[in-house]
Amino acid sequence: MNFILFIKQLLVCLRYLAKGDFQSECADLHGISQPTVSRIIGSVLLALDSELNNVKFPTTNEEIIKTKTKFFNIANFPGVIGAVDGTLVPILSPKEDEFAFVCRKGFHALNVQGVVDATLRFTNYVCKWPGSVHDSFIFRECRLYELLQNQPLGWLLGDSGYALKSFLMTPKNNPQTEAEEKYNRAHSQTRIVVERAFGVLKSRFRCLHKTGGCLPFAPHKCIKVISVAIKLHNWCIDKKIPLLASDCCQDPQDDAENDIEINIDRDGSQQRERLVQLFA
Numbered sequence: 001m002n003f004i005l006f007i008k009q010l011l012v013c014l015r016y017l018a019k020g021d022f023q024s025e026c027a028d029l030h031g032i033s034q035p036t037v038s039r040i041i042g043s044v045l046l047a048l049d050s051e052l053n054n055v056k057f058p059t060t061n062e063e064i065i066k067t068k069t070k071f072f073n074i075a076n077f078p079g080v081i082g083a084v085d086g087t088l089v090p091i092l093s094p095k096e097d098e099f100a101f102v103c104r105k106g107f108h109a110l111n112v113q114g115v116v117d118a119t120l121r122f123t124n125y126v127c128k129w130p131g132s133v134h135d136s137f138i139f140r141e142c143r144l145y146e147l148l149q150n151q152p153l154g155w156l157l158g159d160s161g162y163a164l165k166s167f168l169m170t171p172k173n174n175p176q177t178e179a180e181e182k183y184n185r186a187h188s189q190t191r192i193v194v195e196r197a198f199g200v201l202k203s204r205f206r207c208l209h210k211t212g213g214c215l216p217f218a219p220h221k222c223i224k225v226i227s228v229a230i231k232l233h234n235w236c237i238d239k240k241i242p243l244l245a246s247d248c249c250q251d252p253q254d255d256a257e258n259d260i261e262i263n264i265d266r267d268g269s270q271q272r273e274r275l276v277q278l279f280a
Contacts, residue, residue: 012037013044017205017229020212045224052231054238057082057115057123057144064153070118075189078278081154082115082123083194084162086135087202089127090214091222101219103131110219112226113138115156120197121237127226130219135161139168155271157191164268169275182279183272197233200243204236205229 008030016026016037023037030037058067058081071080088109094101103109109131115124126142139145139162148156148167156168164170171187172180206212208229215222236243 009040009044012040013048016041017207017225017232020205020207020209022213023216042221045221045228048228048231049224052228052235054231054234055122055125057147058117059153067117068154071190074118074193075186077157077186077190078275079154080157080190082117082156083191084113084115084139084156084158084168085191085194085198086111086113086138087198088112088131089208089222089226090210091219092214092216094219097130100130100132107131108214110222110226111135111138113142114194114198114230115144116194116197118193119237120193120200121234122197122201122230125227125230127223127230136163157187159191163265164272165265166267166271168268169272172272172276177276177280179276179280183276186279201229201233203243204233 012026012030012032015021015029016023019026023041024034027034027037032040058064064081067081068079072078088103088105088107089112090107090109091101093108098108101108101110103111110127111129111131111133113126113129113135114122116122124142124144126138129138135158139158147153149165152167155166158168158170160170160173162168162170169187171184175181175184202209207215207225215225217225
């Protein structure tokens with residue numbers, strides 16, 4: 001392929017990801033037709049998705065120690081290997097199973113799960129579930145759940161919409177002691193990195209944010225857009241490309257889905273109590 005043509009196609013796709021404009025506007029800017037823009041976006045997404053392989057969960061001793069240390073430096077919360085949350089990405093009303101994609105906020109969306117480290121880098125993500133699916137269910141069905149269930153690497157931090165597990169620590173609802181209050185503060189200050197990561201992601205790639213409208217594709221292509229955006233986000237972090245904090249998107253839709261602790265298991269409860277005592 002002609003190098004100049006390749007660069008032009010890459011820029012067309014990146015502009016769409018960054019701006020979320022109508023494809024017709026992108027077409028006018030580059031002097032091509034709207035159907036051509038659509039084809040370019042599809043082909044470049046496939047190329048980027050296969051070329052970028054930079055989303056990796058820490059599994060070696062060196063990676064785990066490094067990850068835990070960076071998390072501990074935030075608010076002295078020990079043993080953390082990631083923060084998990086879900087975010088809603090608006091999409092066009094699908095032709096099939098339309099009702100399943102209507103999220104709790106009343107619009108069509110994909111519910112995207114992300115796990116990030118202390119540097120806002122995504123180490124794991126799942127972006128295949130309709131907007132009506134609960135965060136806790138998505139986590140329970142993902143491969144990372146099985147990995148952490150079988151290997152005691154550390155724990156993730158999640159909000160109270162998740163089920164407490166020995167490998168997933170949630171806040172104490174209605175804390176009664178000073179130690180529980182301190183635990184909750186440290187938990188919140190540490191877990192917030194995942195909310196910030198989603199904010200930065202949607203700021204860099206406005207096509208994922210409601211200010212960019214919605215992704216006007218079939219769900220399978222929307223999934224590809226989200227996957228590529230996450231990988232490009234990690235690439236930006238690796239290359240130290242700055243983003244002003246004031247430019248970050250904050251989505252009220254990403255709050256905890258409920259404040260009721262669900263499915264507390266014995267091992268998780270015991271592990272959390274041990275952590276609480278560290279803050280006494």
